[in-house]
Amino acid sequence: MTTAAPKTITLAEFLALPETKPASEYIDGEIIQKPMPKGRHSRLQGKLCNTVNNAAETPKIAYAFPELRCTFGGRSIVPDVAVFEWNRIPFNQAGEVPDNFDLAPDWMIEILSPDQKPNKVIGNILHCLQFGCQLGWFLDPDDVSLLVFLPNQQPELLQGNQSAPVLQSIDLTLTISDIFGWLKMAV
Numbered sequence: 001m002t003t004a005a006p007k008t009i010t011l012a013e014f015l016a017l018p019e020t021k022p023a024s025e026y027i028d029g030e031i032i033q034k035p036m037p038k039g040r041h042s043r044l045q046g047k048l049c050n051t052v053n054n055a056a057e058t059p060k061i062a063y064a065f066p067e068l069r070c071t072f073g074g075r076s077i078v079p080d081v082a083v084f085e086w087n088r089i090p091f092n093q094a095g096e097v098p099d100n101f102d103l104a105p106d107w108m109i110e111i112l113s114p115d116q117k118p119n120k121v122i123g124n125i126l127h128c129l130q131f132g133c134q135l136g137w138f139l140d141p142d143d144v145s146l147l148v149f150l151p152n153q154q155p156e157l158l159q160g161n162q163s164a165p166v167l168q169s170i171d172l173t174l175t176i177s178d179i180f181g182w183l184k185m186a187v
Helices: 011-016 039-056 118-130 176-181
Strands: 024-027 030-033 062-066 070-072 075-077 081-085 107-111 135-140 145-149 156-158
Touching: 011 024, 011 075, 024 118, 039 062, 039 081, 039 107, 039 176, 075 118, 107 118, 118 135, 118 145, 145 176
Parallel strands: 107 135
Antiparallel strands: 024 030, 024 075, 062 081, 070 075, 081 107, 135 145, 145 156
């Protein structure tokens, strides 16, 4: 018995398709739908965006976008959080945020969902690093850990009261305990 290889499509064909909920990504000619975010994922994503934006938006240093489609280097991905330094946000003529971001974020944050394949998610972080991303975070709520990716360096696993690196331009200090402490809302 033989199985047919999945049909691959071009990036242009993928971008012409309607958006899905949850979002789909285009990786190596395949369409991969992200899992629907659940409680812990949503809480961490919201708190991370708010925390970064509270520190960086008013002084126009950077902005954290949740679920922003980024298309570059032959892929179209949707990081859980994509942080762009202010001077790299491709504002349109009216000074508004554009609909399309055809570049890698400066800082990419992924939060592992129960139904996700870790290597697919890590592959997207590595892809971003190849195209100019300065920092990648891979948060695992089950392991209560953060795997940090920096260009041309070995990943580093952080836990507990270790400080999490952020973009150098952002004045923000967070520990792994701070981040995962956000999950405890009823305490």
